Amino acid sequence: MGKTSLVQRFVRSIFSEKYHTTIGVKIDQKELTVNDVEVTLLLWDIHGEDDFMKIKPTYLIGSSGYFLVADGTRSDTYETAIKLHEMTSSVTKNAAFILLVNKADLKDSWEITDAQLDTLKEQGWQIMFTSAKTGENVENAFAQLTKKMLQNQQYV
Amino acid sequence: MKEKDQTNTTEKLSADQLQELRELVTGLDKLSLQRMQKLMADPHEFAIEISELLPFSIRKLIEKGSINMADLLPFFEDMIQESIEKNPQRLANLLFPIMGPAIRKAVSEDLKRLIDSLNQGLESGLSPKHLKWRFQALFSSKSYVEIMLSHAYLYQVKHVFLIHRDTALLLHHEKAGHVLDIEADMIASMLSAITDFAKDSFHSDEQDAVDSIKIGDTNLWVEQGPHAIIAAVVEGNPPPDLRIELKEALEAVHYNHRPELLNFEGETEIFEHTSKFLKPCLIKEKKEKGKKPPLFALMLLVIVLIGLGFWIYQSIQTHHTYAAATELFSSESGYYLTKTERQNGKLRIFGLKDDYAIEPSKLLESKQLSADQFEFVLRPFVSMDSMIIIRRAEAILTPPETVSFAFEKGILQVSGHCKAEWKVSLEQHFNKVWGVHSLDTNQLTITDKPVRDLSWIIGDIMKYKFVFDVNVLEMTEDQSDQFYKLTQTANLLDEFNRLNNKQYKILVQSVTSKAGNEAANLRIATMRAQTFLELLKEAGVPKNLLETRVINTEELVEPEEVRSVSFVVEEK
Numbered sequence: 001m002g003k004t005s006l007v008q009r010f011v012r013s014i015f016s017e018k019y020h021t022t023i024g025v026k027i028d029q030k031e032l033t034v035n036d037v038e039v040t041l042l043l044w045d046i047h048g049e050d051d052f053m054k055i056k057p058t059y060l061i062g063s064s065g066y067f068l069v070a071d072g073t074r075s076d077t078y079e080t081a082i083k084l085h086e087m088t089s090s091v092t093k094n095a096a097f098i099l100l101v102n103k104a105d106l107k108d109s110w111e112i113t114d115a116q117l118d119t120l121k122e123q124g125w126q127i128m129f130t131s132a133k134t135g136e137n138v139e140n141a142f143a144q145l146t147k148k149m150l151q152n153q154q155y156v
Numbered sequence: 157m158k159e160k161d162q163t164n165t166t167e168k169l170s171a172d173q174l175q176e177l178r179e180l181v182t183g184l185d186k187l188s189l190q191r192m193q194k195l196m197a198d199p200h201e202f203a204i205e206i207s208e209l210l211p212f213s214i215r216k217l218i219e220k221g222s223i224n225m226a227d228l229l230p231f232f233e234d235m236i237q238e239s240i241e242k243n244p245q246r247l248a249n250l251l252f253p254i255m256g257p258a259i260r261k262a263v264s265e266d267l268k269r270l271i272d273s274l275n276q277g278l279e280s281g282l283s284p285k286h287l288k289w290r291f292q293a294l295f296s297s298k299s300y301v302e303i304m305l306s307h308a309y310l311y312q313v314k315h316v317f318l319i320h321r322d323t324a325l326l327l328h329h330e331k332a333g334h335v336l337d338i339e340a341d342m343i344a345s346m347l348s349a350i351t352d353f354a355k356d357s358f359h360s361d362e363q364d365a366v367d368s369i370k371i372g373d374t375n376l377w378v379e380q381g382p383h384a385i386i387a388a389v390v391e392g393n394p395p396p397d398l399r400i401e402l403k404e405a406l407e408a409v410h411y412n413h414r415p416e417l418l419n420f421e422g423e424t425e426i427f428e429h430t431s432k433f434l435k436p437c438l439i440k441e442k443k444e445k446g447k448k449p450p451l452f453a454l455m456l457l458v459i460v461l462i463g464l465g466f467w468i469y470q471s472i473q474t475h476h477t478y479a480a481a482t483e484l485f486s487s488e489s490g491y492y493l494t495k496t497e498r499q500n501g502k503l504r505i506f507g508l509k510d511d512y513a514i515e516p517s518k519l520l521e522s523k524q525l526s527a528d529q530f531e532f533v534l535r536p537f538v539s540m541d542s543m544i545i546i547r548r549a550e551a552i553l554t555p556p557e558t559v560s561f562a563f564e565k566g567i568l569q570v571s572g573h574c575k576a577e578w579k580v581s582l583e584q585h586f587n588k589v590w591g592v593h594s595l596d597t598n599q600l601t602i603t604d605k606p607v608r609d610l611s612w613i614i615g616d617i618m619k620y621k622f623v624f625d626v627n628v629l630e631m632t633e634d635q636s637d638q639f640y641k642l643t644q645t646a647n648l649l650d651e652f653n654r655l656n657n658k659q660y661k662i663l664v665q666s667v668t669s670k671a672g673n674e675a676a677n678l679r680i681a682t683m684r685a686q687t688f689l690e691l692l693k694e695a696g697v698p699k700n701l702l703e704t705r706v707i708n709t710e711e712l713v714e715p716e717e718v719r720s721v722s723f724v725v726e727e728k
Contacts, residue, residue: 012339012342013342014339014342014343015342015346019346023349023350023353024353025349025353027342027345027346027349028342029339029341029342040341042324042325042341042342042345044324044345044349056352056353058352058353058355059349059352061322062320062321062322062323062324062325063323064323064421064422153421153422
């Protein structure tokens with residue numbers, strides 16, 4: 001879904017991509033300041049491709065927040081994102097999340113429709129449009145998710 | 157009517173009066189009564205009130221014997237059983253801080269016994285390495301097994317991570333002083349991910365977990381607690397004791413920070429205090445080794461020095477032995493050394509040796525040198541050394557003990573005393589001795605009679621003549637004296653023959669005349685000759701040296717007195 005390339009330019013990483021294909025996860029770090037609070041995020045970039053069944057629930061337990069990344073040009077990723085959310089929310093304690101619809105630079109070619117996204121919004125989902133190619137909205141996405149996580153922990 | 161009056165009276169009592177009445181009946185004031193009412197009305201409050209008294213009451217009842225502990229046991233057992241059946245993890249979490257030490261104590265007791273028996277078993281280990289450790293144990297206060305284990309493990313704990321179990325976030329990190337900084341947060345999470353991955357992939361049991369990962373010389377040791385994990389990065393080969401250190405640190409963290417671990421939401425400052433538990437885990441064995449005096453190295457050095465000293469001593473001894481032997485054979489008469497060389501731990505001596513030189517083994521023995529250290533390659537030669545010439549002369553001339561030789565400038569000087577016979581032999585054979593050109597016998601004394609020369613002997617024998625009267629056969633007194641002297645000289649001739657290997661004989665010549673009866677004269681002359689021959693034989697002259705001859709006067713070339721006996725010496 002391009003999530004790795006989406007975040008790679010914005011995070012600090014010491015581990016190579018091969019961790020994805022070996023143990024299925026790669027840890028990166030992101031430091032940012034939200035509402036004058038300095039936060040260090042440890043990102044578990046979970047390798048799952050489109051088959052969410054391969055994702056080990058153990059990697060999700062204990063997380064405070066997560067991004068669901070869908071490819072705007074592929075409608076099937078919309079369904080996968082929903083299923084992933086169902087699985088993740090079942091093993092986390094009220095973790096914050098944001099759906100990132102990637103390839104915002106190719107919006108004309110999108111298969112995911114506004115109606116589909118509206119449905120999710122009605123269910124309380126926060127949705128942001130990003131582009132791994134241009135970096136559009138990526139920093140903002142991290143800031144938004146962090147803000148939500150801090151809200152959950154009543155820091156803000 | 158009476159009952160009705162009483163009812164009316166009650167109804168007429170005011171609230172205050174009723175209150176006063178209650179206080180009188182119960183003996184409690186208003187506030188106390190209100191408190192009692194509240195307690196009765198609110199079970200929660202009542203329970204709180206009772207809870208303060210209940211433990212005390214129970215204790216008193218037990219002391220009084222009203223409650224028997226044995227009666228209570230089934231209740232507690234049922235409670236614990238139900239709790240375990242309902243949620244075993246909860247009880248495990250509660251017991252975790254005390255279970256560890258208790259189990260370790262029991263295990264350590266068993267291990268101690270095991271190590272003691274192991275110690276005895278290993279006492280028989282006799283490899284060089286084990287002997288070395290045994291020496292160290294002998295000179296230190298440590299047991300043999302301790303020494304053995306300390307040599308088996310050489311390691312250093314470089315990092316210790318305290319990781320929150322649920323979130324996989326790093327709570328605290330400690331590293332060894334000289335170790336470079338690392339991205340501890342990410343590494344801690346990755347460690348957690350790896351252990352989770354391994355657990356998910358290979359174990360389904362919740363209790364199982366990865367406890368060690370080995371990458372070349374680096375080990376990752378993980379200890380799992382209910383709420384936190386300790387991971388230690390160890391370089392080298394750590395001993396099992398390190399795991400106990402990690403367990404104790406983890407238990408201490410749980411004991412002191414249980415609420416913080418349970419309510420962890422990302423704030424790690426509070427866990428700075430765990431530093432005091434984690435730092436003791438940064439063990440390195442080299443440090444301990446450094447404190448110990450290098451006994452083995454010192455012993456090895458001493459052994460090497462002793463060995464070196466012994467080798468030097470042996471070399472010097474050998475050198476002295478070889479030098480002494482070389483000097484001995486160089487100066488000894490009858491030897492001529494051409495070269496010496498060392499080969500196969502022996503000194504090979506090349507040269508020449510006279511037959512009359514002392515044998516090498518006897519020479520070495522005389523200087524208390526072992527013949528095993530030498531090998532001789534000697535060719536024969538004739539030495540002109542004075543000592544050897546004297547020895548050669550002694551061998552050839554066989555002098556009596558009373559005679560001694562000296563040699564100088566080709567002259568054999570003979571001194572002492574001997575018989576004339578040996579002197580004659582000396583004069584005849586001295587020139588057979590190599591190196592002797594002439595004799596000097598001025599210091600040699602003859603102890604027996606002088607040896608006469610042949611001409612004197614012949615002349616002396618031939619001067620005797622015995623003339624007899626007619627028909628007389630016996631010698632006169634004068635003639636007997638003469639005959640004795642003759643026998644003396646005749647014996648000298650015999651001696652001369654023996655010494656010179658000659659065959660000179662004495663011819664007893666009896667002369668007669670033709671006057672009268674010729675035949676009778678001849679008979680008498682023969683008898684006279686035979687009589688002298690017998691007398692000479694009796695005097696010791698060998699028979700084979702004697703011969704008789706009878707001569708008629710007419711046969712004589714020179715006129716001889718008739719009726720006489722004379723002597724002629726001839727060579728056979």
